[in-house]
Amino acid sequence: MTVLVSGGAGYIGSHTTKSLIKHGFDPIILDNFSSGKKQLVPQGTSQIIEKDLKDKKGILEIFQKHEIKAVLHFASLIQVGESYTDPHQYYSANLINSLNLLEAMLKTEVKYFIFSSSAAVYGTPNQIPISESHSVNPVNPYGRTKLMIEEILKDYQRAYGLQFVSLRYFNAAGADPDTELGEMHDPETHLIPNVLLSLLDRNRKLEIFGTDFPTKDGTAIRDYIHVTDLAEAHVLALKYLKKHHQSEFINLGTNQGYSVKEILTRTEHTTGKKVPYTEKPRRKGDVAVLVASHAKAQDLLGWELNYSDIDIILQTAWSWHKKTANA
């Protein structure tokens, strides 16, 4: 089965492409390489198409040329801070590009859509762990773009019979256990790579944002999910759609949270190195605690966590960053 993976040369897209190949799918990667990397195209990928989702005509031609049966849509801007300072860029990239992709799907009658959504759709949670029935009220433009696409998907399902699974990611982390793939953002804003890179490059100083959150040690708590487990969930979601033809919103997390300071302690344990840092004020839009209930993913998809132990997350990420720092 041929599937199109937009953003397949990005962090989560590349790991998912690898899982798709492992499970016998034929993924075509579509990426404009603005943040995707050639280095992150996994071995065995049969086709890579370099194109921007803004190019509506070009996108339609891809669908006319290939027997695409499903789309996994990762391509997106992802920085919360930037979404405040330049919301137009976020609404254009995340909304208009998604509409272009959906339009090509409608025109060529492709029915299955797997969407990279985010825990950011929930905003400030009033209950932990967060289940899918929690109210949605994003507190930043990035989260609003994700929620708007979810709403669009519901309408397209009603009107056109589109079948989708919207996967609401918590904090993707870690790297491919084979060390073929890993995280390579530029600029890097995520906690775990920033911690590890600060240990490999003396010019990178770690800052921790917010020590006055209402948590046990004052730092924010997040639910870190291994990217390979996340990738496998996409394959399961695709199989679910093929079998049940039922659209769903599903959290991908671990049901467990770690504070920023706990991540630092576990990193010291994994790497054997002391982690120096400076304390800074909270980042705009950061909430105190985000932890998923993953009961739905387990019940509906039969999803299992194989790599999401925090020490495995840190070990695999550490191996990847050591490899790429020395490359």
Ligand code: UDP
């Ligand atoms: N964080 C930090 N220093 C960094 C990057 C992140 O203290 O260099 C904090 C951030 O403020 C948040 C947590 O780590 O409380 C997780 O942030 P990340 O950007 O990894 O993911 P997010 O939850 O924002 O999607």
